[in-house]
Amino acid sequence: MALESRYDASGVEQTWYLRWEEAGLFHPEGQGKPTYTITIPPPNITGSLHMGHALCYSIQDLLGRYKRMTGHSVLILPGSDHAGIATQSVVDKLLRKEGASAAQVGRERFLERAWEWRHESGNTIINQFRRLGHAFDWSRLRFTLDEDYVQAVLKVFIEWFDRGIIYRGKRVVNWDPVLKTSVSDIETERKTINGKLYYVRYPFADGSGDVVIATTRPETMLADVAVAVHPSDERYKGLVGKTLLLPLVGREIPLISDVYPDPEFGSGAVKITPAHDPNDYQVGMRHGLPMPVLLDESAKITAEGGAYAGLDRLEARKRVVADLEEQGFLVEIRDHEIPIIVGERSGEVIEPLLSEQWFASQAELAALAMQAVSDGKIKFVPDRYERIFNEWLENLHDWCISRQLWWGHRVPVYYCEDGTPVAALSWADAEQKSGQTIVRQDDDVLDTWFSSGLWPFATLGWPNPEAEDLGNFYPTDVLVTSREIIFLWVARMAMMGLDFVGEVPFRDVYIYATVLTEDGKRMSKSLGTGVDPMDIIEKVGADALRYTLLSQTGYNQDIRYSERRTEDARNFCNKIWNASRFVLMNLTDTIVGANIDLQPEDRWLLSRLHATERVVREAYDSYNIQEAAAALYRFFWSEMCDWYIEVAKRRLQDEETQATPQWVLLKSLEAFLTMMHPIMPHITEEIYSHLPIKDKASFLMSAPWPELPLSFEDADSEARVERWFAIARSLRAQRASADIEPGRTIAEAFFEGDLDGGDALIASQSWVTELKQGAPEGACISTTLEGVDLHIPLGASVDQAKLLDKLQREEAKLLAEQAGLSARLNNPQFVERAKPEIVERERAALEDVTDRLAKVRERLVTLQAG
């Protein structure tokens, strides 16, 4: 029972985690209870814990712990994602460090190496979750390349392939020349850089003048196949159809008419390079133009570039510009802000490149997802994200699902001798399906989001018809995720879940705030602005870190992380610790409910507890966690510690009266610990284990949510006791202004008016031995509030000037208040139109102010006379 006076988090936290786990508390319970399910967003195996993770998964742990207490069978299913591109680059680097390369070792050896790495270092984050106290069901840990998971991916691919949703297409895709793979639109970022706009003259083949085009990527001219102008553009009337001579290359290309060029921009004429620009590609398709590919997988010029072949694109740009200038084709170069596309993973400038890829058509699936949202089957919190989600789905392009990588789910398409593609479970299956000999399997792998899109149901056993988890736990209750992957992931899960399971994958989508640095910058390892959660846990404990983050989480878009706040959180832990120590050392063995005699202050605290429970429960239910944290903080520190404990000390020392405050304290502490547990699981569990409660749960974690009888709610006691507190506080303030040290007991103070039975309480809380009715003889300091005049007799040594100053300030304040109130009440429109209870309240306030003003003036006169 003896607790240290300082709370030491690290030992306590790790001990309890092991005990919970040993007791099997992380698994869902048996039948008979409603389920509550979360399949956590699987972190990348390449990642290590950052503040965003710490917040995201702590929210989920909080929800799970809360729901467990409110009678649910809770499953929080953890796992991780194979993260195609990220892992591929890690292994690439690894090989290079070892003096090899991916190309050298080949696909098979590369994958072996990748799996080795995955087993050695792919569980970093998962282990860090344990240190944060996350109660996830480790027995159900999943990985997106697990054998069962592979089966789910195969089934989805094959079915979509057979239904014609997945198709092979030649399109201009985003090509990452460093990773040497295509990436989807949402894996790229748009930036604007200061670049140049080059104006180049393309002469007519017949020597009859020229057309000037503008371009930001002059090297792509080597693959130009036309120049386009808008049909309405008067400048080119009569010229359309003529042939131009492509500078440097000498190829003849046509001047065509198309709606794409904007006559307002540049010269109104656009060079057309179908293989390297999505718009140009459209033009090329409309006009049946050839589509030569100028860049290879490393963005070097292909043979198509003639003399420039083999050069890197930027080197080629310099050479092309120089040659154009030398040969007199360059008209001018202007500074121009040019938009570029950068790969999210590689940071490299993305090249639009024409290539053959696998696509999933989206229109039909997007409609399913939109319907689910408009039917209210999926709810976004905060709800503003619902519109963003829908608008995105409305203008959705088909999804490029193939990646030119090795690490991932290999596209299960097999090619027959005659070239026919078949989607199948295996080589053998493909031969059986097609009845032909298979000559090869497609080399590409699937976009990682293709497999993570199946997460909520593939992890529960789909498509195995005997999987019990799927029936028991799907749909999941909530998806907690960050804003940046709403499209990348949330939308895909919605579409895939609806299409394959026929039900939404989750009912709520809670989008949590982005954790920024103290000055509002993005936390980033490469910028050195990141804060490692593990360091913070080391310093202040996991509970304090959780409180720091969770107490700032609600419907906000971002939160600023400040180390100072973690100190506050640590201090709060310490306060909880010490107040609990106090309660424990004041309990006696005979703590039974037999002779409970509730006093007004007891009713006050129980009523506050009741109100706090309601606020906390509603806040947890609505993902407004910061409100729950604030209510708990206020209840504990301000109400229980600062007032109730101080007031109760008197009765606790007397054997005759101690039973009631003991009971109230124990009851309140227990309820507080329970409600606080989802936010700070360890410290609350530790203290709970010391509470001498009969028949208590074996763990706080598995204890029920507090049920507080309606009789605890007592508005009258609240008002009555809070009036006493206000009076006590006022007496303390008077003491302070008379330079009487806090806590030093003074013999007497006086009051005139009705204390409503609060005399003793007020006296003790203002450190007065005796509170007497009446007015004292001689000098005193006085004030009036709540209809009571209060007087503290003063010795000779009091600073008169200071008292005078205080009275004068009070007078000024009251005067201003009086002026405001009478101005309002003298306004006939206010009296006429405002709600009667408001008018009445203002009248009463004016009366009170006038009264107090008179008294202050009286005291001023007395003071000045004395």
Added chain:
RNA sequence: GGGCGGUUAGCUCAGUUGGUAGAGCACUACAAUGACACUGUAGGGGUCACAGGUUCAAGUCCUGUACCGCCCACCA
């Protein structure tokens, strides 16, 4: 270019259906009192970004502007 969020005390943020602004930290003064100095008591500190409008009354509702941040978008 379109959309979303934010702007309230020195700092980080709350603020219910409109009724005249709160918390924590920081700051100032005081305090070794038997839970806690990671503490306690008291105090100072705000034209609620700006400009209009609605209203008896606006931090709160409407319109516009500025700045900060985020998302989306095919202008060479």
